[in-house]
Amino acid sequence: MIEHKTFPNAPITEALLDVRARLPVQTTLADLAAFQDHIRDRFPETKERKFFRADFKLGPEPSALVSASGSDGYFFECSKEKKIVQARLDGFTFNKLKPYENWESFRSEARELWALYFKIANPTKVTRIALRYINRIEVPLPMKDFKEYFLTSPEVAPELPQGVAHFFMRLVIPNDDIGAIAVITQTMEEPTADGKLPLILDIDVWQKTEYEGENAKMWDEFEKLRIFKNDVFFNTTTDKAKELFE
Template sequence: IKAKLPDGVGLNIFDEFQENIKDRFKDRKTKRSFQAVFSLSPGKDESTPITPKDKIEGYLFHSKNENKIVQARLDGFTFNKLRPYEDWNKFHSEARELWELYNKIIKPISVDRIALRYINRIEIPLPFDDFSEYILTNPQIAPGLPQTLSHFLMRIEIPNDEIGAIAIITLTMQKPTETQKLPLIFDIDVIKTDSNTEKRSDMWNDFNLLRHFKNEIFFNSITEKTKELFK
């Protein structure tokens, strides 16, 4: 959730937020951003570096077993769930509870964007003839070229005008594992930027719509052979 905070809000406001979640999210880590700018002047062959900026954006609060992370930042809120995954309703409910606490304490003046992101790691058994055996959204090589891939990175953006959202799909692969499997990373990021800031409770229904859109993309992109890998 990307939000705009009132002017003058400082990092110390997150101390109260931490106090309310410390029983579940005890470990706090600083989230930083780093920016370096170079300027190139006419008539000069070399760029002039400007002093790099190291900025604290907020904090990451980790659960005791490290599989849940709450990000409370000066530009918004994020709830991450790592393996093992759980029921959507349970995840949705906990995310909403934590956001409402953030909203109560931090008091953002607007919500500018909401997003739901799933990073799927699919281990494909080696050898196989074609990616289309497992995933229907895949890189295609011209017939006249060698058909072996050592690596690929593919990005696709699909709009959904019906719900006012866009999906950013990123596909890539990692090095084969020792057990002769090829990890395929299928990253689906669904984003809605026209959230109704007057009715913030409605955005939780929007998250359900984003999840439905994500599921359409995922299940229409994989084959029955891939589904067998999850059993």
């Protein structure tokens, strides 16, 4: 296993650890609201999580729109420390916004919170686990080529004008060794006032699972997802990009 370097100024703007789960049919929003009783001192703010779903029916007749909306869980937030816990009827998510300290502290808190969620929601099966890291890399202008910073980058046909005002690129890469998928999204934002171009590298790695009950193996699989995520990051960014994180 390759141990990648840790940077003092890592470009991570948000890290998410997500667990999708099936809950008993009798589980209610009131049950999920009780989750905060165990974490109110750390996550004092509460918001309902809203959803909206629209479905089109295809067929010889004109399509009909079937829609549904409502609440499917809660956000429990600590604005001061920029942390959010999502307790939902379909699972659990722990979000940590910038500043991100390290994987060990992030994983440890997520695992503790998941254990509390598990006691409250009593999921019957875990169907999917995921890690998502959103990186914002500010590169100095002028910049001649995206390849200065990204080894995977948009390429314009040589006979076309070479200027790029915007791009959005999405790759889906399977890792058969661990049965996981990486969804890599790259894009750019408007230049900043101090002459820098923000490049976004969004890495979402996930794995389908069939865990029943509290299963420690899930955290072993999260370690594999983390290694996969790091491999994507370090093999996508150039040495010149990494110098910006020192």
